[in-house]
Amino acid sequence: MFDEAIKQYEANLEETGLQQLLPFLCKQSLDVxxxxxxxxxxxxxxxxxxxxxxxxxxTDRILIGDAADCDADQLSLLRDQLKAFIPWRKGPFKAF
Structure with a gap:
């Protein structure tokens, strides 16, 4: 799952003009x-x-998905699991 997310992120990153960050997303870089x-x-x-x-x-904020991309149960699970990353250090974020 995480590797798939990184691959998708890499594809999206290429569209933002931030391609120079790609070397930092490889598993070897992240593991250290x-x-x-x-x-x-x-x-x-x-x-x-x-x-x-x-x-x-x-951009000046991070937007991930729209409300129609997941149902209420998935959104609830996502929000509960994202709490493991509190306190947020960067942002603002808006997810689904």
Whole structure:
């Protein structure tokens, strides 16, 4: 799941003009991250529901998907699981 998300993110990143960040998304680069508790965060990311957002915008804020991209149960599960990443350090975020 996490590897699939990274591949999708790479494809979307190419459309934003931020291609120079791609080398930092490879597994080897991410596995040596010493910030915070990366192994814990990586595991939590892998547990997120497999949703396919209709859009991904990375500008002055991060927009992921629209309300129609998931049902109420999926959204509730996603919100509960995202709480593992509190406190947010960057943002603003808007997901589904």
């Amino acid at each position: 991250v010493k910030q915070g508790d990366w192994p814990h965060w990586r595991d939590r990311l892998a547990e997120l529901p497999a949703l396919t957002p209709s859009r991904l915008e990375i």
